[in-house]
Structure formats: C-alpha cells, structure tokens
Amino acid sequence: xxxxxxxxxxxxSISIIPTLKVLKPVALIxxxxxxxxxxxxxxxxxxxxxxxPQQPIDFSHRVHATDFEIPCxxxxxxxxxxxxxxxxxxxxxxxxxxxxxxxxAEIKKxxxxxxNKEPIPWIKVHDLPDFxxxxxxxxVAAGLECQTCHGPVETMDRIKRIAPLEMGWxxxxxxxxxxxxxxxxxxxxx
Amino acid sequence: MSNIDRRDFLKLVGAGSVGAGAGFMLAExxxxxxxxxxxxxxxxEDFSHGIATWYNSVCSMCPAGCGITVRTREGRxxxxxxxxxxxxxQGRLCALGQAGLQVLYNPDRLTAPMVRTGDRGSGSFEQITxxxxxxxxxxxxxxxxxxxxxxxxxxxxxxxxxxxxxxxELFMGTLGSDRLLHYDFxxxxxxYAANKRFFGEESLPxxxxxxxxxxxxxxxxxxxxWISPVHHGLGFGHSRKRQATDxxxxxxxxPRMSISGAAADQWxxxxxxxxxxxxxxxxxxxxxxxxxxxxxxENWVAALRPYSVKRVAEQTGVAPDTIARLADAFADTQPSxxxxxxxxxxxxxxxxxxxxxxxxxxxVGNLGKRGGLxxxxxxxxxxxxxxxxxxxxxxxxxxxxxxxxxxxVLIINGAxxxxxxxxxxxxxxxxxxxxxxxxxSSFLDETTAMADLILPSHTYLESWGDDSPEPxxxxxxxxxxxxxxxxxxxxxxxGDIILGLAQQMGLGExxxxxxxxxxxxxxxxxxxxxxxxxxELNGFESFWRSILQAGVWGEKTQNSASTFTLDPSLVxxxxxxxxxxxxxxxxxxxxxHPYLSNALYDGRGxxxxxxxxxxDPLTSVVYGSWVEMNPLTAEKLGLSEGDLVKVxxxxxxxxxxxxxxxxxxxxxxxMPIGQGHEQFGRYAKNRGVNPISILAPLMDPDSGSLAxxxxxxxxxxxxxQAKLLxxxxxxxxxxxxxxxxxxxxxxxxxxxxxxxxPISVVSS
Numbered sequence: 001x002x003x004x005x006x007x008x009x010x011x012x013s014i015s016i017i018p019t020l021k022v023l024k025p026v027a028l029i030x031x032x033x034x035x036x037x038x039x040x041x042x043x044x045x046x047x048x049x050x051x052x053p054q055q056p057i058d059f060s061h062r063v064h065a066t067d068f069e070i071p072c073x074x075x076x077x078x079x080x081x082x083x084x085x086x087x088x089x090x091x092x093x094x095x096x097x098x099x100x101x102x103x104x105a106e107i108k109k110x111x112x113x114x115x116n117k118e119p120i121p122w123i124k125v126h127d128l129p130d131f132x133x134x135x136x137x138x139x140v141a142a143g144l145e146c147q148t149c150h151g152p153v154e155t156m157d158r159i160k161r162i163a164p165l166e167m168g169w170x171x172x173x174x175x176x177x178x179x180x181x182x183x184x185x186x187x188x189x190x
Numbered sequence: 191m192s193n194i195d196r197r198d199f200l201k202l203v204g205a206g207s208v209g210a211g212a213g214f215m216l217a218e219x220x221x222x223x224x225x226x227x228x229x230x231x232x233x234x235e236d237f238s239h240g241i242a243t244w245y246n247s248v249c250s251m252c253p254a255g256c257g258i259t260v261r262t263r264e265g266r267x268x269x270x271x272x273x274x275x276x277x278x279x280q281g282r283l284c285a286l287g288q289a290g291l292q293v294l295y296n297p298d299r300l301t302a303p304m305v306r307t308g309d310r311g312s313g314s315f316e317q318i319t320x321x322x323x324x325x326x327x328x329x330x331x332x333x334x335x336x337x338x339x340x341x342x343x344x345x346x347x348x349x350x351x352x353x354x355x356x357x358x359e360l361f362m363g364t365l366g367s368d369r370l371l372h373y374d375f376x377x378x379x380x381x382y383a384a385n386k387r388f389f390g391e392e393s394l395p396x397x398x399x400x401x402x403x404x405x406x407x408x409x410x411x412x413x414x415x416w417i418s419p420v421h422h423g424l425g426f427g428h429s430r431k432r433q434a435t436d437x438x439x440x441x442x443x444x445p446r447m448s449i450s451g452a453a454a455d456q457w458x459x460x461x462x463x464x465x466x467x468x469x470x471x472x473x474x475x476x477x478x479x480x481x482x483x484x485x486x487x488e489n490w491v492a493a494l495r496p497y498s499v500k501r502v503a504e505q506t507g508v509a510p511d512t513i514a515r516l517a518d519a520f521a522d523t524q525p526s527x528x529x530x531x532x533x534x535x536x537x538x539x540x541x542x543x544x545x546x547x548x549x550x551x552x553x554v555g556n557l558g559k560r561g562g563l564x565x566x567x568x569x570x571x572x573x574x575x576x577x578x579x580x581x582x583x584x585x586x587x588x589x590x591x592x593x594x595x596x597x598x599v600l601i602i603n604g605a606x607x608x609x610x611x612x613x614x615x616x617x618x619x620x621x622x623x624x625x626x627x628x629x630x631s632s633f634l635d636e637t638t639a640m641a642d643l644i645l646p647s648h649t650y651l652e653s654w655g656d657d658s659p660e661p662x663x664x665x666x667x668x669x670x671x672x673x674x675x676x677x678x679x680x681x682x683x684x685g686d687i688i689l690g691l692a693q694q695m696g697l698g699e700x701x702x703x704x705x706x707x708x709x710x711x712x713x714x715x716x717x718x719x720x721x722x723x724x725x726e727l728n729g730f731e732s733f734w735r736s737i738l739q740a741g742v743w744g745e746k747t748q749n750s751a752s753t754f755t756l757d758p759s760l761v762x763x764x765x766x767x768x769x770x771x772x773x774x775x776x777x778x779x780x781x782x783h784p785y786l787s788n789a790l791y792d793g794r795g796x797x798x799x800x801x802x803x804x805x806d807p808l809t810s811v812v813y814g815s816w817v818e819m820n821p822l823t824a825e826k827l828g829l830s831e832g833d834l835v836k837v838x839x840x841x842x843x844x845x846x847x848x849x850x851x852x853x854x855x856x857x858x859x860x861m862p863i864g865q866g867h868e869q870f871g872r873y874a875k876n877r878g879v880n881p882i883s884i885l886a887p888l889m890d891p892d893s894g895s896l897a898x899x900x901x902x903x904x905x906x907x908x909x910x911q912a913k914l915l916x917x918x919x920x921x922x923x924x925x926x927x928x929x930x931x932x933x934x935x936x937x938x939x940x941x942x943x944x945x946x947x948p949i950s951v952v953s954s
C-alpha cells in the first residue's frame with residue numbers, strides 16, 4: 001500500500017534544507033542588518049569622533065604652541081586663577097591676527113566673527129557634567145602639567161580628548177598623588 | 191547558499207542599509223551632547239571666567255534702604271547679600287531683599303513698551319517702539335504744558351528717595367504740576383504726624399534698640415515689617431546677647447501676637463485701638479509714683495488724670511497690676527524705649543496713640559539719649575519720600591479731581607493703588623475717568639493693567655540711583671544704586687524715561703542731562719565739591735569710584751535737635767480719643783486685624799516664588815491667605831482649621847480658610863496682607879484674598895492716613911473646606927517636651943534681681 005509505505009518510519013528522514021529555505025530570507029535580513037549595524041557604528045566612531053569634533057575655525061594648537069612656542073596660559077589666562085581655564089576672547093585672537101597671517105582662509109573666518117562682534121561658537125571637547133566641581137586653579141597650583149589631563153595638545157592640529165574624564169579616572173590620580181581629602185564625595189560633588 | 195538571487199540580494203542590501211543607519215544613530219546617541227564654549231567678543235574690564243564679581247548697590251524691595259552687595263558671574267546676578275559696610279543692615283538682609291533676584295529674572299516682567307489694545311484692565315497690549323511710546327506721551331504733556339495746564343498731569347510713584355525723587359520734583363515742577371504723589375500702603379503717616387506734633391519735626395527718629403535695656407512696643411512689629419526690620423533685628427540681637435543683668439527685655443502690646451510678640455518676654459493683648467490709653471495709663475502711674483520730676487509736673491498730673499490705672503485697665507482689658515508693674519519696670523530700667531506702630535498706629539486715633547508713646551519716652555527721659563530715641567539729621571541729599579507720600583485723604587482728593595475731569599494724564603511708577611486701597615475708595619473707577627494713563631512699572635500689576643501705554647522701567651538691579659535711608663542711623667548716610675547687570679530686556683531706567691520725555695518736550699534747558707547716570711554724577715559732583723578741599727577738585731572720578739566700591743557714603747553732621755524742649759501747650763492737650771470702628775458691633779462682632787506679611791510685605795512680594803513658598807513665621811502657612819482666630823472663637827462658631835469662612839465687613843466680603851491661632855484676642859480676627867492679586871504675573875495671580883479690599887474707608891483725622899485697623903467684620907461659615915498648606919504639623923507639644931518651660935513664678939524668682947515682671951523662659 002503506497003500510503004502505508006509513505007508512513008513507514010524506518011524510511012523517514014528529516015532534512016534541514018526546507019527549513020533553511022524558509023529561514024534564508026530571515027537570516028539574510030538579520031545577518032545583513034547586524035553587519036550594517038557594526039559598519040554604521042564604526043563609520044560614526046571613526047569618521048565623526050566626539051573626542052575631536054570639527055570646530056567652527058580650524059584652529060591648530062600645534063602651530064601656536066609648538067611652532068611659535070606660545071605658552072598655554074598666554075591665552076588660557078584664567079587657568080591659574082579660576083575654576084575655568086577660560087577660552088580666549090575674540091578680542092585676544094584679533095590682537096595678534098590683525099597683523100599675523102591675515103591672508104589665510106581661517107583667519108578671514110575669525111575676522112568675520114570680529115567684524116560682527118560675535119563670539120566664536122567653539123564646541124566643548126573637555127566637558128564635565130554640571131554636578132562635578134572641577135577647579136583648574138587648584139590643579140595648576142599643585143604643579144600639574146596641562147598635558148596630564150589634556151594630552152599632548154601642542155602636537156594636535158585639531159584638539160582631541162585623550163582622557164575619559166570619568167570619575168574612576170579622576171580618583172586613580174587622586175589616589176596616586178594621595179590628594180588630601182581627594183577621595184571625599186564633597187571634594188568634587190558640592 | 192552561494193548563489194544569491196536578486197530578491198535575496200535586495201533583502202541583504204536593504205537590511206544592511208537599515209542596520210548601518212541604526213548603528214550610526216546608536217553611536218550618535220551614546221555620545222555626549224554637544225556643548226559650546228562661547229567666549230566674549232570683547233570681555234568687560236573687571237571680568238574673569240569663573241570668578242565672581244561683587245557690586246555694591248541699594249535694595250529697593252522695601253523703603254528701609256539697606257545696602258546690598260550682589261554676586262555676579264559671567265555678567266549674571268547670582269546672589270544678593272547685605273553690604274557689611276552699610277550702617278542700616280551691616281551685612282544682613284531680609285528674605286524679601288534676597289528675593290530681589292526674582293524681580294530681575296521674573297518671567298512676567300514687561301519687556302518692551304506696549305500700547306493698550308483691549309478694554310482698560312483687560313491686560314491686552316501690543317508692542318511698540320520706544321520712540322513711538324515716548325512721542326505719544328511727550329506730545330500730550332507738551333500740549334498741556336504749552337496751554338498752562340501742566341497741573342492736569344498727575345504722577346503717582348512708589349516711594350522713592352534720593353536724586354530720582356529730586357528728578358521727579360524737577361520734572362513735575364517744570365511741567366507746572368504739583369500733583370506728584372508717592373504711595374506706599376505701609377508708609378507710617380501717623381508716626382510722622384505724631385513726631386511733628388510732639389517733637390516739632392516731621393521725620394523719623396533713630397530708635398536705639400542696640401543699647402536699650404527695656405523695649406516696650408505698642409503694635410510695632412519691629413522684627414517683622416516695621417519701617418527698618420533688618421536694622422531693628424540687628425539691634426535686638428545685639429542687646430539680647432548682653433549679660434543677663436544687662437540684657438534687653440521686651441514687652442509687646444498688640445491684640446495678635448506678631449513675630450516681635452513671640453520673641454518678647456511678655457506679650458500683652460490690649461483691646462484694639464486702646465494702645466494709646468494703655469500708654470497714658472503707664473504714664474499716669476509713672477507720674478503718680480514720682481517717676482517724673484520736670485517743671486511741668488503739675489500739667490502732666492492734670493492731663494493724665496483721666497487715665498488712672500483702674501480706668502485704663504477697664505478700657506484696655508489689661509489687668510491693673512500688670513499695668514503698674516510694666517510702668518515701674520519701664521521707668522526703672524534705664525535706658526528704656528517705647529515704640530508704636532502697626533495696627534496700633536493705624537486706628538482712627540493713630541496719631542494720638544503715637545503721641546502718647548512719645549510722651550512715655552519723654553517722661554522717663556529717653557529722648558536724645560543712647561539706648562533711647564535719637565534724632566536724625568535731614569537726609570544727606572536728594573529728597574525724602576515723606577513730603578510727597580500720599581495719605582488716604584490726599585489720594586481721595588486726587589481721585590475726586592480725576593472724577594471731575596481735572597486730570598488729563600496720569601503717570602504711574604511702581605505704585606499699585608488699585609490693589610493697595612480699599613475697594614470702597616473707588617480709585618479704580620476714578621482712574622477710568624482719566625483720558626491717558628502711562629505706567630512706568632516693571633510688572634503688569636492691577637494699576638498698570640489700567641494703563642493706556644506702558645513704558646517699562648529697568649529693575650533696580652539694572653539702573654542707576656541713590657538713596658539716603660529713612661529712618662536714618664543718626665548721621666547723614668547715603669549709597670549709590672548701580673546697575674549690577676546689563677539690562678535683560680528692552681526696558682529703560684525710570685530716570686532715563688523722564689529725561690527722554692523732557693527732551694522730546696523741549697525741556698532740555700531745565701533738564702539738560704542725557705541720562706540718569708549723568709544727572710546722578712552731576713549732583714554727586716556738587717556733594718563732592720561741598721566737602722572737598724579746593725586742590726582736590728579734580729579727584730571726583732576717584733571719589734565716585736570709591737563710593738561705588740564701598741557702596742556707602744557718610745558725612746559727619748550735628749544732630750539737629752539734640753536739645754529737645756517740649757511745647758508746654760502740648761501737655762494740656764495730651765489724650766487719646768476712643769478709636770472709631772466701622773460696623774455695628776451687634777452685626778459685625780469681630781475687629782479685623784490686617785497685618786503686613788513677613789514675606790510679601792504690602793503685596794509687592796507676591797510675584798516672587800521664593801516669597802510665596804516662605805512659610806509665615808508664626809502659622810507656617812505658605813502660598814495662600816488664611817483667617818486667624820482664637821480657639822475659643824473657633825469653638826463658639828463651630829469651626830476648625832481649614833474651614834472656609836466668609837469674612838464680611840460693611841464694605842465687602844472675602845473667603846479664606848480658618849487657622850486656629852491661640853495668640854490672638856477672642857474678638858479679633860487677623861489676616862495677612864499681600865495675597866489676592868488679580869494681575870501681577872503667574873505667581874501672584876488668583877492666589878488667596880486681599881483683606882485691604884474689604885477695609886472701611888476710615889481715616890485718622892489728623893494725618894489723613896487710612897485707619898486700616900478700624901474695620902469690624904462678621905464671620906460666616908460656608909460649610910466648605912480647604913486644606914491649609916503649612917509646614918508645621920501639630921502646634922501642641924503632646925508631651926514631647928520639644929520646648930521646655932519653667933513656670934512664671936520660678937522664672938521670676940530666678941530673675942528677681944532684674945525686675946518683677948513675670949517672664950517665661952526657654953531653657954536650653
């Protein structure tokens with residue numbers, strides 16, 4: 001009996017092929033999607049890094065600090081006096097650049113900000129959350145080099161964050177240098 | 191799987207693209223949000239990133255005139271503190287002064303000139319330019335002035351002093367108008383009038399709380415909102431800290447315990463309006479016991495004859511032996527000081543009452559003496575506010591003139607009479623008769639809502655000015671009010687608006703200054719030249735900078751009235767009439783005792799959230815209005831806390847929840863002033879009720895000021911409930927011994943060497 005034979009268990013074999021045939025489009029979509037996800041993530045992280053964002057003017061620390069040997073605190077005058085290092089005023093940039101390198105495209109950008117008496121909207125690279133109290137003054141007074149936290153800025157054409165600026169990273173240093181009250185919550189969170 | 195057909199390829203590419211997009215966005219989403227570092231284009235000279243700059247200025251939140259120092263960072267005002275160098279507040283500042291920041295940053299500020307588009311009082315306005323606004327006003331004013339009708343211009347300002355007051359005088363004088371009025375609800379008209387009658391000088395003396403040993407206050411809430419609370423609080427603190435034998439003791443006479451009453455050694459509830467009788471009863475006892483030895487003793491004995499202790503005890507409801515002991519303590523503890531104010535000074539016999547208080551000081555020799563009452567010199571410069579302060583009578587006359595069509599233009603500057611006058615006065619209706627109303631106020635309050643044109647002023651933290659505090663501190667003192675931040679909005683300083691109007695009207699000859707700052711500097715140059723030796727005449731700029739830096743400036747002056755002689759005819763006329771209360775006692779059984787809110791003052795603090803959420807010091811209630819009544823009264827009426835009651839006077843009714851308050855006389859109902867705004871921004875609007883609105887239009891006949899303590903009311907339960915918002919829980923101790931007390935007797939024994947008045951003592 002043909003029908004009886006068809007139900008003969010000894011002859012029954014299970015193939016994965018039909019199942020795969022059904023799953024193939026799903027697998028393609030999932031696999032392709034995941035690969036795309038990784039690619040997109042990589043593209044973003046590699047080509048659009050947030051630790052080195054594109055600034056409104058391509059200001060080079062390398063040119064200023066290495067080539068012309070301008071000290072950090074010539075422009076960031078507040079670092080040793082105040083909690084914030086202070087980004088120089090447009091006024092200060094123009095102080096030199098009304099004479100220096102006036103033909104460069106980036107300096108022309110600077111001068112157009114100056115003519116409109118507008119501030120330059122620099123993007124923050126080193127940013128701490130508002131609940132952290134970080135005074136530059138104390139760290140400079142303790143004799144830390146700027147490079148300890150900011151990295152070799154004098155070699156950078158575009159400024160890049162090299163430290164994570166996270167709590168563990170802060171505490172490691174406070175531990176290492178045995179900072180007085182350096183591990184108290186209220187030293188930084190106040 | 192090696193061969194991928196077209197369909198699968200499309201699937202793969204599609205899924206890959208979506209995945210790539212998602213991956214990109216995922217990476218984007220876990221990044222820090224972009225923040226900017228915005229430098230100054232040109233930084234101000236005295237500016238450093240991250241370092242605060244402090245500017246000294248003058249507080250304008252109440253008329254006391256404290257010096258302030260404002261912390262600014264990156265051009266923003268961050269904190270207001272008292273200026274330690276200013277003699278009025280010596281580094282301290284009250285809550286209202288601290289909340290000045292919320293005047294500056296208030297979201298309901300008027301930000302640009304506006305012209306009315308809807309009905310008056312509807313509050314619908316449309317923005318215009320400053321040129322347009324000034325021209326519209328100047329044209330009207332110029333026409334009136336040319337036709338010799340300058341007097342048809344009225345100016346109603348909040349109380350201002352110093353050179354801004356002088357500028358207003360000059361402007362209105364040049365216009366040819368004498369209708370320049372200042373109006374503050376709490377201005378102590380009766381105190382000025384009583385001092386004029388008794389001392390011959392219409393000014394406020396200096397009350398030396400710091401050096402006195404016995405302070406007797408008749409209704410003056412000197413720690414709350416009475417004339418210069420921060421200075422009084424300082425004096426009180428100093429004299430309370432002295433050694434036990436020398437320590438200040440205070441007695442507070444008032445029908446409802448204020449914060450000064452709560453801080454006093456003894457609180458004596460006297461029937462409302464009889465404080466003057468009590469003062470004369472004390473005087474009677476002092477004179478009868480031989481405590482006074484002047485040449486005019488006979489006159490005093492005769493004048494005080496009707497005020498025997500027994501009779502006064504009946505009139506006031508204070509026990510005879512309490513009066514006798516209080517009088518002895520007041521006479522024997524030297525130096526002592528009696529002060530009067532609040533509701534006691536604002537009944538229909540207010541001036542009589544305060545004259546009686548002055549008499550009490552005179553009899554025990556407290557005048558012109560350290561620890562007593564010292565006379566102040568004239569303001570160091572500029573004008574005092576008092577000569578222009580509008581009493582209720584003056585405002586009524588002004589309103590009457592408006593009704594008769596004699597006022598063509600009304601300029602308002604910060605004053606809010608629509609809120610701060612009883613509805614019975616009909617001021618709002620009178621304003622409706624004025625064809626053109628301009629407001630220079632910074633907020634859309636009830637009065638400004640009636641305006642046709644708004645030319646909004648800077649707040650005091652953005653403008654130039656100066657001030658000589660009143661009451662003074664015994665010597666000539668002044669301070670410059672300087673802008674601590676750049677103006678936030680398209681507003682202008684009050685002085686600049688006046689000068690701008692003058693220029694457009696062609697009054698440049700009389701008012702030649704380009705700005706308030708120029709005017710101020712010109713006047714201060716005169717002050718400088720008055721005092722400077724001739725060779726230093728070029729040093730004005732450094733003088734100016736140094737007073738800006740110090741925030742205060744003083745001048746050595748002689749006390750004008752250090753020798754005081756009493757007008758003999760005054761003694762024969764001394765006496766206190768019975769206070770008049772509006773409302774039949776059978777219909778309206780309770781006396782309404784309105785009091786100035788500690789936080790909201792006369793209502794001007796109601797648009798500041800910090801002040802709204804500041805608990806009242808005695809009831810701990812926040813945000814709303816309430817009706818304080820004695821537990822006995824509440825029981826009799828079947829009321830408990832939170833029951834909504836209708837408080838009805840012959841002139842109106844308001845509804846508020848009951849707060850059962852043990853420290854109030856059973857036939858007195860107390861309500862705080864300050865809430866119940868219909869305009870004045872989101873924080874003030876539609877919150878609580880305004881007890882001023884139901885007050886009777888009753889005057890003290892001598893000073894013409896509103897007798898706001900003289901209204902009777904009835905209480906009608908509504909059957910509805912409202913939860914009182916308060917931070918205090920149970921007001922009784924319930925055996926928890928949170929505050930430990932000793933009995934009067936043991937405390938009295940302990941302090942027997944100091945005096946014989948029973949006092950309750952809080953043990954540590």
